Amino acid sequence: MADDASPHISSAVLDGLKAVVGESGWSQDPDRLEPKLVEWRDRWHGATPILLLPKTVVEVSAIVRLCAETRTPITPQGGNTGLVGGQIPKGEVLLSLEKMRAIRAVNTDDDVIIAEAGVTLAALHDAATAVGRLFPLNLASEGSCTIGGLISTNAGGTAVLRYGTMRALVLGVEAVLPNGDVHHGLKRLRKDNTGYDLKQLLIGAEGTLGVVTAASLKLFSRLADRTVAMAAVTSPKQAIALLNLSKAVSGGAVEAFELMSRQGVAFALTHMPGTREPLAQPSPWIVLIEMASAETGATAAAMERLLEQALAEGLIADAAIAQSEAQAKAFWAIREGQSAAQKPEGAAWKHDVATPVSRIADFIEAATTAVQAFAPGVRVVAFGHVGDGNIHFDVLRPEKGDDAPHDALRDQGARIVHDIAMRCEGSISAEHGLGTMKSKEALRYKDPVDVAAMRAIRAALDPLQIMNPRVLF
């Protein structure tokens, strides 16, 4: 990884870049730049000599070629919803894809949609709906996050259990490689065994192997019959037992299986106006289950069977099935608000870890005990896509404490949590990537053989390391 010092970019290079994109394609206005230099959690504040706003792949290619010729570093940015700081430049040229927002093609025979990198996830959902299809990735940041960012972080979200992460949803990618060449990979093929799969290298590369400019993405049938329920469990272990039962009972209809702790639900009730306790009694843990099917009435029947059996077996203490779309949305709002509802409570150490599903309960128990012993009084909010073995393990400062001392312990806290995740055969980044936040930390955990192979791939494609030089290794 290159060092963190800000690069110097000469005025001659800046003039050259301005000429590539024309008058409306760049900005140095501090007010225009400001929202792109601060990230969602307000943890990283960036700097850039110029914001570039190309409109076509030809312009992106010319920008990258000029940057390669002049060894000018680039940070690509999509919707700026990334949670590990990879999109925030530290003096590099900031290349935003916000003007590349076209849906280039939709084909329902192929079940494929081709969208440019700057298309937001919400706009993609709308475009799929307009042709009677579904694009199944769901994230709370859907109004802002973009196809380029989703691909570059291999985003997950709430329907991974059924449809997989972005890796499983991309058929092809168009990207500008670090020397300025264009990889024209917008394939619509489900099968293509002709050697290395370049799109899979670009997926999850966090902007280090090129700039994604468009992608061909899989579409699915819409499953109109949906049922959402909340169930009270006493522990993560019981949640896993309920997950197993739900898979057996539903015949593959479970689309989301999300766990929330009491502390997180309590913050949502306090800080999200209009939120109501979802079950009759507060429960130490709550699971949100969504099932979907094409057959009318199938999911309501399956959900009832599941909850009845789970009650009979003592797996759950209570449950509620949403009786309307509004109630289903209200249940989801509590889950999706788990992060935002923490904000008024002060500083937090955030961890996005994965373990095998069977080790989640061990992880939560061990990590909670360890952080509370390390920093007495901290408040743990554990929640996430438990069906995928993915837990967001957030550690908030003590109720009556100050932010600064808690912030000062962040790295030590992360070390404790990450060591435990690795002991549970896990990963220190389930879905957000490594970015600025975790790249150095990851070197402690990744197999040196894997790091060497990743460095070799990067050196082959980007020998000057101009693409997102602070990110990865």
Ligand SMILES: Cc1cc2nc3c(=O)[nH]c(=O)nc-3n(C[C@H](O)[C@H](O)[C@H](O)COP(=O)(O)OP(=O)(O)OC[C@H]3O[C@@H](n4cnc5c(N)ncnc54)[C@H](O)[C@@H]3O)c2cc1C
């Ligand atoms: C409220 C909230 C909820 C979230 N929930 C989830 C969740 O459930 N699951 C999940 O996985 N993530 C989640 N995220 C994180 C975030 O939304 C995803 O990481 C998303 O994929 C980022 O997309 P973006 O367009 O905002 O990318 P950015 O934040 O702009 O960039 C992210 C990374 O991708 C690179 N990049 C962006 N565009 C390109 C491009 N065109 N070419 C090459 N590199 C590029 C950037 O350099 C950076 O390294 C959430 C975030 C928020 C704020």
